[in-house]
Amino acid sequence: MNEKLKLAKEKILITNTTSKSIGTKQEKTLHQTIKYYLTLNEECHEIKVDKKIVDIYIDNQIYEIQTQGFDKMRDKLETLLPNHNLTIVFPIAHIKTIYLTNEYGEIVSIRKSPKKQSPFEIFKELYKIKQYLLYENLHLKIIMFLSEEYRDMVKKKHARSKGYRRLDQVVSDIVCEYDIYEKEDFNTLLDSINLPYEFTTADIKKLTKVSVKTSALVLNILLYLNLVEKVGSKNKYILYKRKNQNV
Numbered sequence: 001m002n003e004k005l006k007l008a009k010e011k012i013l014i015t016n017t018t019s020k021s022i023g024t025k026q027e028k029t030l031h032q033t034i035k036y037y038l039t040l041n042e043e044c045h046e047i048k049v050d051k052k053i054v055d056i057y058i059d060n061q062i063y064e065i066q067t068q069g070f071d072k073m074r075d076k077l078e079t080l081l082p083n084h085n086l087t088i089v090f091p092i093a094h095i096k097t098i099y100l101t102n103e104y105g106e107i108v109s110i111r112k113s114p115k116k117q118s119p120f121e122i123f124k125e126l127y128k129i130k131q132y133l134l135y136e137n138l139h140l141k142i143i144m145f146l147s148e149e150y151r152d153m154v155k156k157k158h159a160r161s162k163g164y165r166r167l168d169q170v171v172s173d174i175v176c177e178y179d180i181y182e183k184e185d186f187n188t189l190l191d192s193i194n195l196p197y198e199f200t201t202a203d204i205k206k207l208t209k210v211s212v213k214t215s216a217l218v219l220n221i222l223l224y225l226n227l228v229e230k231v232g233s234k235n236k237y238i239l240y241k242r243k244n245q246n247v
Contacts, residue, residue, distance in 0.1 A: 002174040008036035015042070030169045031055075034065050034091050034143065037174070049084065052076050062086040063141075070125040077132050087139040090125065092117050093147035094175045100164065101152045108153075119144060119178055119189055120208040123218045130224060133183070140180040146173040183225045190242065200237035 012032055035045060039058055047057035056063035062084050080086050096113040119142045132138055148170040178188060193207040205215040222228045232239045
């Protein structure tokens, strides 16, 4: 196990044991784990900055942990970005082990999810805050982790019901991290999938394993950040090329 993660889990165990006796608000396990993974110093947790409560404030840097719903951050970004460095931390479950429990809380099945999530999943969320992506004070941290997800069975209320609900998600290990301090750092993500100098949306979808919709959003954001440009067409697809790259 990642040593920082091990220390975070040990700290959480102590904190939660103590907090139960004084009524401290309990957080979702994933959010709490990532917060302690970033810093064990609880004096830096849940700090008020310009009338906004932030997850972490340390060394004049704000960290906001967001697993989804970046659109909910717009008000906070509007207030904080002009005067503060703010890093959005986005944890992604790369590989997931699913534990299904029955009504008595007993584990009835354990299975690996066939789906492996990609760091490119962040682009679905970035589209929601697109207008803030050119702020120099905005940074991103993607944390890819191994997940143990606990679910319990529920009665199906309609045909599309999955028949379960997610109870909790536990970080069992950290796979890797991507730090994006400026827009050019997105090239690290593109390099990680060996994206050709010239490519189409079909290439993005194939190499990242994301959906058609998400691959389109990847291109949308890359174009907005002026990291790629259109250069023609190929097999009925628009052909793009990466900017400022050595061929």
